[in-house]
Amino acid sequence: MSKEDEIPDFPNEVTPQSQDFGRWYIDVVRRAELADYSPVKGCMVIRPYGYAIWELMQQALDRRFKATGHVNAYFPLFIPESLLMKESEHVEGFAPQVAWVTQGGNEELEERLVVRPTSETIIGTMYAKWVQSWRDLPILINQWANVVRWEKVTRLFLRTTEFLWQEGHTAHETPEEAEEETRRMLGVYKDFAETELAMPVIDGQKTESEKFAGAERTYSIEALMRDGRALQAGTSHNLGQNFAKVFDIKFQARDKSVQYVYGTSWGVSTRMIGGVIMTHGDDGGLILPPRIAPYQVVIVPILKGSSRDAVLARARQIRDELTTQGVRVMLDERDTQTPGWKFNEWEMRGVPLRLEIGPKDLEKSQVMLARRDTREKSTAAMEGLAAHITTTLATIQQALFDRAIAYRTEHTSRTDSYEEFKEIMEGRPGFVVSPWCESPTCEADIKTETQATIRNIPFGEAPLSGKTCIKCGGAATVSAWFAKSY
Numbered sequence: 170m171s172k173e174d175e176i177p178d179f180p181n182e183v184t185p186q187s188q189d190f191g192r193w194y195i196d197v198v199r200r201a202e203l204a205d206y207s208p209v210k211g212c213m214v215i216r217p218y219g220y221a222i223w224e225l226m227q228q229a230l231d232r233r234f235k236a237t238g239h240v241n242a243y244f245p246l247f248i249p250e251s252l253l254m255k256e257s258e259h260v261e262g263f264a265p266q267v268a269w270v271t272q273g274g275n276e277e278l279e280e281r282l283v284v285r286p287t288s289e290t291i292i293g294t295m296y297a298k299w300v301q302s303w304r305d306l307p308i309l310i311n312q313w314a315n316v317v318r319w320e321k322v323t324r325l326f327l328r329t330t331e332f333l334w335q336e337g338h339t340a341h342e343t344p345e346e347a348e349e350e351t352r353r354m355l356g357v358y359k360d361f362a363e364t365e366l367a368m369p370v371i372d373g374q375k376t377e378s379e380k381f382a383g384a385e386r387t388y389s390i391e392a393l394m395r396d397g398r399a400l401q402a403g404t405s406h407n408l409g410q411n412f413a414k415v416f417d418i419k420f421q422a423r424d425k426s427v428q429y430v431y432g433t434s435w436g437v438s439t440r441m442i443g444g445v446i447m448t449h450g451d452d453g454g455l456i457l458p459p460r461i462a463p464y465q466v467v468i469v470p471i472l473k474g475s476s477r478d479a480v481l482a483r484a485r486q487i488r489d490e491l492t493t494q495g496v497r498v499m500l501d502e503r504d505t506q507t508p509g510w511k512f513n514e515w516e517m518r519g520v521p522l523r524l525e526i527g528p529k530d531l532e533k534s535q536v537m538l539a540r541r542d543t544r545e546k547s548t549a550a551m552e553g554l555a556a557h558i559t560t561t562l563a564t565i566q567q568a569l570f571d572r573a574i575a576y577r578t579e580h581t582s583r584t585d586s587y588e589e590f591k592e593i594m595e596g597r598p599g600f601v602v603s604p605w606c607e608s609p610t611c612e613a614d615i616k617t618e619t620q621a622t623i624r625n626i627p628f629g630e631a632p633l634s635g636k637t638c639i640k641c642g643g644a645a646t647v648s649a650w651f652a653k654s655y
């Protein structure tokens with residue numbers, strides 16, 4: 170049994186990051202009640218607080234998909250074996266992780282079914298029926314769904330056998346349009362990650378060995394976690410005509426010739442939640458960016474003595490005012506816990522802003538505010554409170570992004586020397602940018618010797634001239650971003 174498979178006791182406190190980052194992560198996920206282990210090996214339960222984060226992510230992504238012309242649809246969970254087997258690279262890529270259904274009720278199935286690991290094959294089959302003419306193109310469909318990829322190691326949100334995601338599948342008339350779509354959706358992911366999650370990402374192209382099984386080109390966004398490891402947070406694939414030829418997705422072109430469509434697919438998953446935890450969290454627990462926090466403000470009233478009813482009434486009034494202004498608020502009026510306990514609890518659960526209100530505040534017509542990210546405390550007048558809080562939440566969102574950018578900058582090194590490369594990977598990991606000759610052999614050797622993989626070749630890196638590959642010393646063609654990764 171691997172370390173990750175042992176289900177630890179429910180933690181009271183969170184292990185410090187510096188002591189054991191992996192342990193810290195699991196403690197936060199469980200203490201903040203984001204997810205839990207389940208009786209099904211490899212499968213997790215997403216608890217309401219974690220699911221609320223996912224819903225906010227979904228909404229923010231879905232808005233962006235619709236704004237770029239996409240619509241949602243739903244395809245079957247099961248895929249007949251014969252369909253999966255059609256695209257040979259695709260099969261090779263996914264076969265080791267596929268879950269099979271062999272029996273329905275008491276009857277053995279004539280044809281085995283797979284539980285979808287991704288839906289290119291079943292969706293491609295339908296597109297073949299729906300596309301006849303160039304007038305039917307483009308098709309711009311997204312699906313919100315669960316997928317299954319058998320995993321031997323479980324890491325809540327990061328690696329589970331079943332996970333939730335969205336998968337976009339599009340079909341186009343020309344290769345240029347397909348490439349434009351592939352890049353556009355990567356851009357949507359980058360904007361989503363940076364604007365909503367305050368998680369800076371590097372966008373670029375995957376190497377041949379890391380691309381999606383069956384794609385011509387894969388692009389990814391890569392984020393840096395606080396332990397110096399990279400997380401692939403989203404991918405967008407240009408499928409060329411690979412799936413179209415296999416699934417016979419043909420159309421009559423404008424010049425009356427018969428052509429195959431050009432396809433793309435792109436996806437992000439609940440893994441993003443893991444990315445948020447490991448981008449922003451600290452030893453006090455979770456820190457949520459306000460835009461995806463289920464509760465942006467928690468109100469903790471200091472209830473005692475004769476002022477109790479007055480304080481509670483005012484707290485409720487503030488809650489209602491803020492809610493009207495579109496702020497997500499939790500008023501913690503539980504009698505069973507002390508204010509101090511509540512402070513800790515909501516800090517642990519990452520609520521961006523805490524509002525305290527007691528009898529003295531009532532007299533002075535003010536409240537106390539405490540930021541989760543900096544732990545700064547300040548007083549704020551009741552007058553104009555909603556506007557002040559809205560501004561403060563925007564400030565926190567920006568501060569988290571700035572801090573994450575600063576962390577990434579500090580943990581990005583550039584070197585032309587393989588000796589130095591190895592030292593960095595052992596000592597203080599992060600991104601290491603080095604010249605590479607694009608040979609898969611060099612890439613594989615570096616991985617074996619250092620565990621570092623090429624995360625991607627970023628867009629907008631200056632072209633290389635006169636540099637040599639850090640591994641083989643041959644002429645380098647690109648600057649590759651290396652890191653140890655999740």
Ligand SMILES: [Zn+2]
Pocket residue numbers: 605606607608611638639640641642643
């Ligand atoms: Zn080389």
